[in-house]
Amino acid sequence: MRLIYFTRVFLGYVLIALLSKQALASDLDSKPFAEHQVILQVSDADASKYSTALDIANNLIKHYGSPDLIDIEVIAFGKGVGMLLEKQNVNASRIESLMDNGVRFYVCLNTIDTLYRKTGILPVLFPGVEGVQTGVVFMLDEINTGYTHIHP
Numbered sequence: 001m002r003l004i005y006f007t008r009v010f011l012g013y014v015l016i017a018l019l020s021k022q023a024l025a026s027d028l029d030s031k032p033f034a035e036h037q038v039i040l041q042v043s044d045a046d047a048s049k050y051s052t053a054l055d056i057a058n059n060l061i062k063h064y065g066s067p068d069l070i071d072i073e074v075i076a077f078g079k080g081v082g083m084l085l086e087k088q089n090v091n092a093s094r095i096e097s098l099m100d101n102g103v104r105f106y107v108c109l110n111t112i113d114t115l116y117r118k119t120g121i122l123p124v125l126f127p128g129v130e131g132v133q134t135g136v137v138f139m140l141d142e143i144n145t146g147y148t149h150i151h152p
Helices: 002-027 047-064 078-084 092-100 109-119 135-144
Strands: 036-042 070-076 104-108 130-132 148-150
Touching (some): 036 078, 047 070, 047 092, 070 078, 070 135, 078 109, 130 135, 135 148
Parallel strands (some): 036 148, 070 104
């Protein structure tokens, strides 16, 4: 029975990853007037780093005067995935506001799978967060396409 549940969960994550990859392809043209592209790395279990990443995203939008002029992504992996879990998320309103301003949030599905295997509990992602199979690979791919990497 547990194997069936794990298989369903795994297939669900594969589906999320495939759909996210399709969404990423359509996102490439979503900010044609962006002057810069930034990817913020969140990989530490540190609330102050979560806050700093959100501050940076907000400050960039303010600096450029419009969310259309700056393309911002946040990738959480490893111990940083806590930032994007739904349960008791103290940053919920800030994340929602940034999403409303076009900031895209991604989480590493390998990390989510590891958490599930260790605890037996499937973490629930904050609504609107997209899954990518391997967070570091996603980040490297974005850097290779011109994103500037920032690790607060």
